[in-house]
Amino acid sequence: MRMYKACDNRFTLLFLWLRAICDKLEVRNSKYGLLSSYHLLLLVVHFLQAEQALSPWPVLPVLAKTHSSLVTCDLPISKVAELVKAENPFDGEFSWKSHNKMAISELIVRFVDYYSHFNPSKEAIYIEKGMALKRKQVFGDVRLQIIDPFSPISVCRSPHASSAFFAAIQFIRRQFKNGQLLASLPDVPEASQFLREHHFSPWRTQMSDKIIL
Numbered sequence: 001m002r003m004y005k006a007c008d009n010r011f012t013l014l015f016l017w018l019r020a021i022c023d024k025l026e027v028r029n030s031k032y033g034l035l036s037s038y039h040l041l042l043l044v045v046h047f048l049q050a051e052q053a054l055s056p057w058p059v060l061p062v063l064a065k066t067h068s069s070l071v072t073c074d075l076p077i078s079k080v081a082e083l084v085k086a087e088n089p090f091d092g093e094f095s096w097k098s099h100n101k102m103a104i105s106e107l108i109v110r111f112v113d114y115y116s117h118f119n120p121s122k123e124a125i126y127i128e129k130g131m132a133l134k135r136k137q138v139f140g141d142v143r144l145q146i147i148d149p150f151s152p153i154s155v156c157r158s159p160h161a162s163s164a165f166f167a168a169i170q171f172i173r174r175q176f177k178n179g180q181l182l183a184s185l186p187d188v189p190e191a192s193q194f195l196r197e198h199h200f201s202p203w204r205t206q207m208s209d210k211i212i213l
Contacts, residue, residue: 118132
């Protein structure tokens with residue numbers, strides 16, 4: 001994430017906006033099987049690096065492809081620790097400059113639009129590939145599949161996280177279309193409507209400690 005931050009500051013801005021909104025809508029709480037900050041970071045990374053979302057010019061590179069020596073599951077833990085401490089994780093070997101010139105405001109609108117059309121029952125997000133790929137047929141609860149470069153399985157395993165995220169995205173999209181939720185941070189009075197609508201939804205009730213996060 002430090003490497004992505006070094007690539008383009010819009011990554012940080014989009015994440016901070018998303019986290020603030022998710023907190024107001026009460027859908028970020030991994031303790032109860034909801035979204036974690038890491039889930040949100042990866043959702044932002046995918047959107048900013050995928051040509052499916054921002055064709056033809058993504059904001060972020062696919063680091064697992066452009067810098068496989070820095071982002072790979074085969075990297076020794078000692079090298080990972082060294083990179084975390086480094087002031088410049090690229091060590092001068094790489095300077096990313098995106099051709100995408102969209103303002104953060106436009107990226108926020110496009111982020112919401114992209115995920116409002118995303119079908120988690122049919123697509124899985126692969127960060128190391130920089131794209132969403134067709135997944136196997138899903139039966140039962142739909143879990144958002146986010147595969148980071150360091151694990152062969154999804155880092156998002158709770159069905160409540162998926163339900164909460166897409167309910168929030170659809171709500172934000174409706175608010176945007178009505179000219180609302182555009183400049184309401186940090187108070188976000190519109191959030192009260194979302195909380196009323198979803199008061200009896202699964203993610204608003206206390207989950208068992210046995211839920212796999």
